[in-house]
Amino acid sequence: MICRTQGSYSEALTRGITYQVIDINNDKEMVRIKCDNGRLSWFPLYHFNMNSEDVIDxxxxxxxxxxxxxxxxxxxxxxxxxxxxxxxxxxxxxxxxxxxxxxxxxxxxxxxxxxxxxxxxxxxxxxxxxxxxxxxxxxxxxxxxxxxx
Structure with a gap:
């Protein structure tokens, strides 16, 4: 998945970077990925393009x-x-x-x-x-x- 907005997670996410999905909780609309800081964390799905389409800058x-x-x-x-x-x-x-x-x-x-x-x-x-x-x-x-x- 490609990060489309880092929001308040600037230490963990970078806009335009592709992240490997570790787990998805569709009920809570959350995704678990390995962050820029190397940790596994959960984030709201709206921070990512689910279809891996590039972000426009x-x-x-x-x-x-x-x-x-x-x-x-x-x-x-x-x-x-x-x-x-x-x-x-x-x-x-x-x-x-x-x-x-x-x-x-x-x-x-x-x-x-x-x-x-x-x-x-x-x-x-x-x-x-x-x-x-x-x-x-x-x-x-x-x-x-x-x-x-």
Whole structure:
């Protein structure tokens, strides 16, 4: 089985590594494997791809829009991502300030929003964005937070 997310088990599991199954308890949805630290341990099945299909990782990303540090802006920034399976994806980034500014515009309707492919980032600083994308990738949530390009 291939680990798709290590979750809180970073000392025992590595995303993308294939592990030999020692035992499976389907009733409890647990699997016993030999961990990175050499110990045999039980883990929830949702940490693994049961069909041994490869995990898709982030290779690179780039800004699709010019980044402005104007605190009064209301627009989001779009980025494109290249993935390890050769696919390309995209999403929008908002900072908390820009999102607040957007929702405070007069005559905004509806007065709230839900955008599946929106990621809220601390800032448009490259390191902050990379940190969020790496975290989502490690938690196997990046595909769900982006759309095919």
């Amino acid at each position: 982030l290779i690179s990303w780039k800004f699709d829009d010019e980044v402005s540090n104007d605190a009064n802006e209301t627009n989001w920034i779009e980025i494109s991502l290249k993935m390890s399976d050769g696919s390309e994806r995209w999403c929008i980034l908002y900072t908390p300030e820009r999102l607040r500014n957007c929702l405070q515009q007069p005559n905004v309707y509806p007065t709230g929003l839900h955008i599946k492919h929106m990621i809220v980032v601390k800032s448009y600083n490259v390191e902050d964005i990379q940190s969020v994308l790496d975290y989502l990738n490690q938690e196997d949530e990046l595909i769900g937070a982006t759309l095919p390009l």
